[in-house]
Each structure stands twice: as structure tokens, then as C-alpha cells.
Amino acid sequence: MKEIYLDNNATTKVDEAVFEEMRPYFCELYGNPSSMHFFGGQVQGKVTEARNRVAALLGASPDEIIFTACGTESDNAAIRSALEILPERRHVITSRVEHPAVLTQCRNLTQKGYRVTEIGVDEAGRLDMAELKAAVDDDTAIVSLMWANNETGVIFPVEEAAAIAKAKGALFHTDAVQAVGKIPINMDNSVIDMLSLSGHKLHAPKGIGVLYLRRGTPFRPFLVGGHQEKSRRAGTENAAAIIALGKACELAQNFMEQENTQVKAMRDRLQDSLMASIPHARINGGGAERLPNTASIAFEFVEGESILLYLSELGVCASSGSACTSGSLEPSHVLRAMGVPFTCAHGSIRFSLSRYTTDEEIDLVIRELPSIVERLRLMSPFGREFLKGKA
Amino acid sequence: MWDYTPIVKDHFLNPRNVGDIPDADAVGEVGSLACGDALKLYLKLDENKDKIVDAKFQTFGCASAIASSSALTEMVKGKSLDEALAISNQDIADFLGGLPEEKMHCSVMGQEALEVAIAKYRGHEAPVHAHDHDHGPAYPDQEGTVVCKCFGITDLFLKKVIETNKLTTAEQVTHFTKAGGGCGGCIPKIKELIAEVMGQQSEEPRKRPEKLSNLKKMQMIQEVLEKDIRPLLWADGGDLELVDIDGAKVQVAFRKACAGCASSGYTARMVEQKLRELVAEDIVVEEVAG
Numbered sequence: 001m002k003e004i005y006l007d008n009n010a011t012t013k014v015d016e017a018v019f020e021e022m023r024p025y026f027c028e029l030y031g032n033p034s035s036m037h038f039f040g041g042q043v044q045g046k047v048t049e050a051r052n053r054v055a056a057l058l059g060a061s062p063d064e065i066i067f068t069a070c071g072t073e074s075d076n077a078a079i080r081s082a083l084e085i086l087p088e089r090r091h092v093i094t095s096r097v098e099h100p101a102v103l104t105q106c107r108n109l110t111q112k113g114y115r116v117t118e119i120g121v122d123e124a125g126r127l128d129m130a131e132l133k134a135a136v137d138d139d140t141a142i143v144s145l146m147w148a149n150n151e152t153g154v155i156f157p158v159e160e161a162a163a164i165a166k167a168k169g170a171l172f173h174t175d176a177v178q179a180v181g182k183i184p185i186n187m188d189n190s191v192i193d194m195l196s197l198s199g200h201k202l203h204a205p206k207g208i209g210v211l212y213l214r215r216g217t218p219f220r221p222f223l224v225g226g227h228q229e230k231s232r233r234a235g236t237e238n239a240a241a242i243i244a245l246g247k248a249c250e251l252a253q254n255f256m257e258q259e260n261t262q263v264k265a266m267r268d269r270l271q272d273s274l275m276a277s278i279p280h281a282r283i284n285g286g287g288a289e290r291l292p293n294t295a296s297i298a299f300e301f302v303e304g305e306s307i308l309l310y311l312s313e314l315g316v317c318a319s320s321g322s323a324c325t326s327g328s329l330e331p332s333h334v335l336r337a338m339g340v341p342f343t344c345a346h347g348s349i350r351f352s353l354s355r356y357t358t359d360e361e362i363d364l365v366i367r368e369l370p371s372i373v374e375r376l377r378l379m380s381p382f383g384r385e386f387l388k389g390k391a
Numbered sequence: 392m393w394d395y396t397p398i399v400k401d402h403f404l405n406p407r408n409v410g411d412i413p414d415a416d417a418v419g420e421v422g423s424l425a426c427g428d429a430l431k432l433y434l435k436l437d438e439n440k441d442k443i444v445d446a447k448f449q450t451f452g453c454a455s456a457i458a459s460s461s462a463l464t465e466m467v468k469g470k471s472l473d474e475a476l477a478i479s480n481q482d483i484a485d486f487l488g489g490l491p492e493e494k495m496h497c498s499v500m501g502q503e504a505l506e507v508a509i510a511k512y513r514g515h516e517a518p519v520h521a522h523d524h525d526h527g528p529a530y531p532d533q534e535g536t537v538v539c540k541c542f543g544i545t546d547l548f549l550k551k552v553i554e555t556n557k558l559t560t561a562e563q564v565t566h567f568t569k570a571g572g573g574c575g576g577c578i579p580k581i582k583e584l585i586a587e588v589m590g591q592q593s594e595e596p597r598k599r600p601e602k603l604s605n606l607k608k609m610q611m612i613q614e615v616l617e618k619d620i621r622p623l624l625w626a627d628g629g630d631l632e633l634v635d636i637d638g639a640k641v642q643v644a645f646r647k648a649c650a651g652c653a654s655s656g657y658t659a660r661m662v663e664q665k666l667r668e669l670v671a672e673d674i675v676v677e678e679v680a681g
Binding site: 110111113115301302303304305306309310313330331342343346378379380381382383 | 403404406409420424425427428429430431449450451452453454456457541572573613617618621632
């Protein structure tokens with residue numbers, strides 16, 4: 001069965017050109033970039049080129065790019081470093097809708113005597129800026145807020161938030177894993193201190209991430225034991241993946257306009273058609289500024305995992321905010337924080353598109369999903385009551 | 392992705408006996424929209440009112456909930472009420488060729504609906520308890536005291552499931568009943584129930600130490616607040632912050648839903664009681680602004 005892949009916020013296909021770029025660095029050009037011979041040196045040259053390409057996508061300088069193993073490592077490194085740099089400050093601010101890579105770490109800090117404030121969001125998923133302003137004080141070491149939400153695609157005004165943090169002398173970090181490659185980012189014209197990104201969200205392989213560290217920002221490394229990345233991240237460079245990420249960033253730059261026109265148009269068509277054909281549905285975060293590729297839609301009276309598995313039978317890959325798919329028993333913390341009622345949270349489906357998505361694929365979902373939802377509603381005691389009430 | 396057996400997939404994609412029986416003799420309803428799964432089971436009996444001649448279901452839930460319901464209706468047809476009552480949740484799981492352990496609560500839900508339906512038919516109307524949790528109870532007809540506030544699950548029900556399925560860890564209890572899978576505040580209580588069922592004392596019961604240095608006392612107060620108190624408040628959208636400790640006086644400030652909550656005085660007493668129980672009996676908790 002050919003897959004219809006609409007789960008690009010989970011991970012993406014490695015672009016063929018990206019794969020070709022990295023291919024020689026396994027069996028042929030396998031040298032260590034740190035070695036003092038021509039064989040390692042030529043790899044180092046490609047790593048440097050990759051660093052330049054990543055920097056170009058972010059509007060950053062190459063020396064501000066630290067390669068890591070994943071977005072989660074970058075998030076952990078950023079927050080830990082800030083706490084070590086500002087040891088007298090014992091307050092951390094994040095949001096209630098962060099990715100677990102940030103949220104779990106912050107919650108663990110409360111056990112170490114830190115005060116942690118989780119800023120709330122409104123029903124559209126927008127950050128409560130007034131609450132943020134009131135929360136930042138002279139005790140705040142770091143404010144860590146995501147650029148765009150992985151479940152809803154809602155974009156936070158991180159520049160404005162960073163300015164609020166900086167005014168009180170706190171460091172500002174943003175988890176931009178979902179934003180990089182989908183919307184333009186320019187660190188040259190920014191006050192953000194640190195930014196995390198992950199390769200596999202923008203058509204590079206899994207296992208490569210970046211921590212952007214603004215020039216002049218003090219830093220304490222998370223991994224020690226080597227001089228790599230100017231002693232800011234020890235460990236032999238994952239050269240092939242770094243080279244791949246460089247290529248992926250170059251391509252992301254080239255496709256940025258397409259992402260925000262063609263991909264966005266397909267996303268809009270998908271959500272508008274489904275909203276028109278399926279009663280009792282709502283777009284999570286529909287009232288907010290969102291990533292061009294993401295649509296999270298809640299279908300009342302049905303459970304997300306069931307929808308996903310019926311879709312999966314047709315080859316369609318999506319994801320859900322329901323409890324049953326996550327291994328946890330409560331529905332998504334993001335939807336809960338937005339005040340999405342339980343009746344909707346359990347039946348929320350996220351479609352996330354990419355430049356590989358086609359109109360035919362969108363057509364198929366538009367054609368098939370209404371009958372899947374209807375079938376499950378007929379099976380559900382709540383859906384039947386609702387349908388009866390309507391008749 | 393869950394590793395569902397071909398039988399689970401078949402019963403999910405082609406569920407048997409979906410629908411209702413307008414003149415059903417017995418109806419059992421468990422779960423709620425808020426809990427994420429719910430099952431309404433209809434049974435039709437023969438003329439002698441002994442054998443189940445038809446069974447239908449309506450289920451809101453994941454694939455394994457739908458498959459468990461479908462399997463249950465197939466299993467009970469042709470059985471006498473007593474034979475049907477002998478069906479355990481494990482029998483439902485076995486019929487399906489097994490369920491992932493995280494999904495065992497779906498089979499428990501099926502067994503429970505069956506029990507409720509038959510009990511109601513026989514006139515053993517179980518008393519309905521007032522529940523103060525935010526979800527609506529998963530098993531409204533279950534007797535006992537609510538242990539898991541998030542899913543409205545009682546001690547008697549938990550003990551039954553622990554005993555029948557020989558569960559030994561709190562994690563297993565969550566997989567089988569959902570209890571403890573929300574805020575996690577009841578996990579210590581679940582551990583006590585497991586110990587009780589296993590006929591043992593709870594591992595190292597926590598007791599107040601005889602003598603305490605000031606430093607140790609402060610550490611213990613912080614620990615109790617972090618591990619025992621705050622998770623409970625989070626469950627209700629609240630929070631508190633330790634402001635200062637001065638001898639036996641512990642100053643706290645309430646945050647989020649607790650701030651300005653009419654019952655924050657009650658919450659402060661609850662905190663005091665817990666600290667007295669686990670740290671020192673002369674502790675006084677004071678609510679301060681800040």
C-alpha cells in the first residue's frame with residue numbers, strides 16, 4: 001500500500017538530494033573531521049559548508065551554530081546552561097503547551113528548588129502575554145517558549161516574549177523545531193539568545209539537531225570531554241548527518257515560498273472541506289496565526305485512535321491528540337491547556353503536510369474521512385444520541 | 392503503533408453486533424465521554440429469562456475498546472446469565488488473541504458492563520456514589536470510596552481487578568483500570584491497595600522521624616510539598632509555593648486555581664495535616680500573599 005503521509009510534524013521523508021549529499025560520508029569519505037590528515041580534512045571542509053548553510057537559513061553566523069544529536073538535546077542543553085550561568089536566579093518560565101522536551105525538564109526543576117511558572121494560552125492557543133509580563137522578574141534565569149506548537153501549529157510571538165525576558169536580565173530560549181524550514185526566521189534581527197532545531201523535521205535524517213547560541217551569550221556545555229563544536233558540545237561530529245542537514249537547510253530556503261503558498265493552499269482546502277462536510281467539528285487553534293502545513297481538527301463524539309486506524313487502512317498517516325494513541329490516558333496537554341472540551345480533545349486529528357503532499361492525496365482524505373467519522377459516530381452511544389437528537 | 396492481533400483488527404474493522412435492542416432485558420452502561428471510552432451493552436433473554444439470545448453494543452473508544460465490545464457480545468450469546476457472569480476480562484482478551492497490556496482496561500470495561508447489566512436486571516441496583524472529580528465516573532455503579540479522582544475509580548473496584556488479574560505494580564493497575572493514569576496523585580494509594588490485596592504491609596510505611604535537625608526538617612518540608620502536595624493541587628489546576636520556613640511556621644502562597652479559591656483555607660489545613668503527619672507534629676501552615 002502506498003502511504004499518504006500527512007504526519008510531517010512527527011517526522012519527514014529524507015529528501016533524495018539530501019540523501020545523495022550524505023551518502024559518500026559512510027563508506028568512502030569516513031574520516032574524522034578533527035584528524036590532521038587530508039582524509040579528515042576534506043570531511044571538515046564539508047562540515048564547515050553545512051554549518052554555513054544552516055546559518056544562512058537562520059540568518060545567523062556560522063560560529064553561532066552548535067550541532068547536537070536532536071532537538072531534545074538542544075532544549076536540555078539550553079535550559080541547563082542558563083541555570084548554570086545565572087546560579088543566583090531560581091525561577092524558570094515556560095508555557096503549558098511546550099513539547100515534553102522542555103516541559104518535563106522544567107517540571108523536574110521544581111524538585112530541585114526552582115520556581116517554575118507555566119504561562120497559559122487562550123482558547124485559540126495564543127500565549128497569554130500579560131501573564132508572561134507579570135511573571136518575569138529579577139529572579140528569572142530563563143524563559144523558554146516554543147516558536148510554533150507541534151500539535152496545533154499555533155505560532156507564538158517569540159520576539160516580543162524575548163524582549164520581555166531580556167528587559168529583566170533573563171536568558172531567552174525558543175524551541176523552534178516545528179518552525180524552522182516552514183516559516184522565515186532571521187536571527188540577525190532578533191534578541192533571542194538560544195534556539196533549538198531538529199533535522200528530521202525538515203527532510204534531513206533523524207539524529208541531528210542544532211542549538212543556535214547567539215554570539216556573546218555565555219554557555220556551559222551539556223556534553224563535555226572533547227574540543228568539538230569549540231568545546232561547546234563534545235563528541236565526534238556526526239559528519240554525514242551534519243552534511244545532510246546543511247543540504248536540507250539549503251533546500252528549505254529554496255522551498256520556503258512554496259511551503260507558504262502551495263502547501264498552505266492544500267492545508268486550507270483540506271480543513272475547509274472537512275469543516276463543511278463533517279458536522280460538529282472544530283479547528284484547534286483556528287483563530288490564531290498558524291504554521292502553513294498544520295491542521296488539527298476535533299471531531300466530537302468519536303475517539304482519535306479509531307479514526308487514525310481506519311485512515312491507516314487507506315494508507316493515510318496522521319496523528320491524534322487523543323489519550324489512547326499517546327500511551328497516556330489523558331488527552332493532549334496542549335488541547336487541555338486551550339480548554340478544548342474532553343468531548344473534542346479525544347477526537348482530535350492532526351494533519352501535517354509537506355512539499356511532497358499532492359492534491360490527489362488531499363482529495364482522498366476529503367472524500368473518505370466523512371464516512372469514517374459517521375461510521376464511528378453511529379457506533380458510539382454519544383454519537384447516536386446526537387444523531388437522534390438531530391433527526 | 393499498538394501491536395494488535397489480527398483478531399483485534401478484524402473485530403475493530405468489522406465489529407459484530409453494533410447497535411441497540413429497543414426491548415432489551417438488561418442494559419449496562421460504563422465509562423464516559425470525558426474518560427475517553429464508554430460502552431453501552433444491551434442483552435435480550437429467552438422466554439425463560441435465563442439464556443442470552445441477543446447482545447448488541449455501542450462503544451465510544453479506541454480500536455481495542457471497540458474490538459473488546461464486539462468480542463464480548465459474541466461470547467455471551469447462548470450463555471445463561473450465570474455462565475455470562477463467569478466471563479473474566481482475561482477471557483475477553485484471550486478471545487481476541489491478547490491485548491497490549493496498556494489496553495487491558497478495555498477488556499475490563501467490557502466485563503464491567505456485563506456485570507452491571509446483569510446486576511441491574513436482577514434488581515441488585517448498586518448504590519450510586521456522589522463523585523467530586525472532574526470527569527464523571529468511569530464506573531458509576533461501583534461501590535466503595537473513590538481512589539482515582541481523575542477517572543472516578545473506587546477502592547473496591549481496584550481491589551477486585553488487582554485480585555482477579557494478580558497485578559503487582561501500580562503501572563499494571565493503570566493499564567488495567569486507568570486509575571493513576573491522570574494526575575498520578577493516587578499512585579501511593581494504589582500501591583497500598585496492592586499491598587493489602589497481597590496480604591502484606593505497604594513497603595516501608597512513612598512515619599514522622601523522632602528527632603529532626605532544622606536543616607533536615609526544612610528539607611523534609613520541601614520534599615513533602617513537592618512529592619505529596621503539589622501533584623494533588625495540579626490535578627485541580629492549582630498550585631502552591633513555599634515562601635518561608637520559620638521554626639515550626641511554614642508559610643505558603645497559593646497559585647493558579649488555588650489563589651483566591653474559597654476553599655484555600657481548607658487546602659492550607661490539608662497541607663498542615665500532611666506535614667504534621669510526615670515531618671513534625673507542631674507544624675503550623677500559614678497562607679501568605681506573595
